[in-house]
Amino acid sequence: MNDDMGYSQCIRKTEGSERGVFHFYESVPMEEKMIFIGCHLSVTDGYEAMGKRMTRFGGNTFAWFTRNPRGGKTRAVDPEDIDALRMHLQKDGFGPLVAHGSYTMNLCSAKEETRANGLDMLRQDLERMELLPGNYYNFHPGSHTGQGIEAGITQIADALNLVITPDLHTTVLLETMAGKGSEIGGTFEELREIIDRAVHPEKIGVCLDTCHVWDGGYDLVGDPDGVLQHFDTVIGLERLKAVHFNDSKNGCGSRKDRHEKLGLGCIGMDAMKRIALHPVLQNLPFILETPNEDEGYIREIHTVLEWQQ
Numbered sequence: 001m002n003d004d005m006g007y008s009q010c011i012r013k014t015e016g017s018e019r020g021v022f023h024f025y026e027s028v029p030m031e032e033k034m035i036f037i038g039c040h041l042s043v044t045d046g047y048e049a050m051g052k053r054m055t056r057f058g059g060n061t062f063a064w065f066t067r068n069p070r071g072g073k074t075r076a077v078d079p080e081d082i083d084a085l086r087m088h089l090q091k092d093g094f095g096p097l098v099a100h101g102s103y104t105m106n107l108c109s110a111k112e113e114t115r116a117n118g119l120d121m122l123r124q125d126l127e128r129m130e131l132l133p134g135n136y137y138n139f140h141p142g143s144h145t146g147q148g149i150e151a152g153i154t155q156i157a158d159a160l161n162l163v164i165t166p167d168l169h170t171t172v173l174l175e176t177m178a179g180k181g182s183e184i185g186g187t188f189e190e191l192r193e194i195i196d197r198a199v200h201p202e203k204i205g206v207c208l209d210t211c212h213v214w215d216g217g218y219d220l221v222g223d224p225d226g227v228l229q230h231f232d233t234v235i236g237l238e239r240l241k242a243v244h245f246n247d248s249k250n251g252c253g254s255r256k257d258r259h260e261k262l263g264l265g266c267i268g269m270d271a272m273k274r275i276a277l278h279p280v281l282q283n284l285p286f287i288l289e290t291p292n293e294d295e296g297y298i299r300e301i302h303t304v305l306e307w308q309q
């Protein structure tokens with residue numbers, strides 16, 4: 001689906017910041033500037049199959065849902081399949097992989113049963129992640145469904161503290177959210193609060209979703225440096241481990257969370273390119289979650305690779 005009407009809904013903030021806080025990074029040689037790029041893949045055919053598929057797509061990282069997005073049963077992990085994936089990732093120079101927890105997992109629902117289910121999913125997902133070479137597990141912090149932000153943050157932190165152990169190999173990534181409905185994580189400060197309450201904060205990082213951050217009111221078009229500077233001040237760039245690389249169908253601050261193909265949305269191609277090449281974001285895995293079929297993903301992966309030339 002080609003969506004042109006999105007543009008009319010775009011609210012652009014044009015005044016940029018002159019702060020230029022990252023100027024020192026401009027001395028980094030161009031050949032050292034590189035991100036890893038890939039998209040979501042289906043785990044249906046196993047893990048090695050995902051690695052090989054991403055190589056065919058031209059990318060060097062990928063994401064997958066740890067279980068059916070609507071919840072339900074998870075697939076058993078075959079150790080031989082994992083070994084084969086590990087070899088493939090090494091051979092083809094992949095970056096870190098970024099697993100995605102289920103959308104139905106809500107660690108801070110007002111319903112106790114939903115919270116308990118979420119905790120079970122989180123525990124099982126992290127157990128399974130220990131078998132995999134992908135060390136990042138990204139999830140939506142949750143929606144407080146009327147309990148209030150403070151209660152939501154407490155419940156999310158409590159859940160993480162129940163399952164994160166000091167010997168966990170996986171880094172758990174809190175995703176920046178658009179702030180739709182009662183979502184927690186629509187501001188960097190909310191994510192910081194969760195991390196502050198963690199018993200093992202060293203096991204927690206953040207995945208920055210460009211569509212969500214933009215929809216949440218952070219002006220990635222007019223002032224990307226300012227947004228990343230604010231992220232650094234509040235959370236710390238050392239905690240930024242992955243990027244969900246999506247354009248948005250809506251304007252800055254819309255809180256809608258509707259992804260768009262690269263360049264066809266309100267963020268636009270120039271700003272997306274600036275983000276992909278931003279000095280402080282180099283060496284991170286960038287995951288496309290744009291509304292595409294295979295062909296569209298292959299095209300977007302190659303667009304990003306061309307930017308890096």
Ligand SMILES: [Zn+2]
Binds near residue numbers: 100139140
């Ligand atoms: Zn997500």
Ligand SMILES: [Zn+2]
Binds near residue numbers: 211258259
């Ligand atoms: Zn989204």
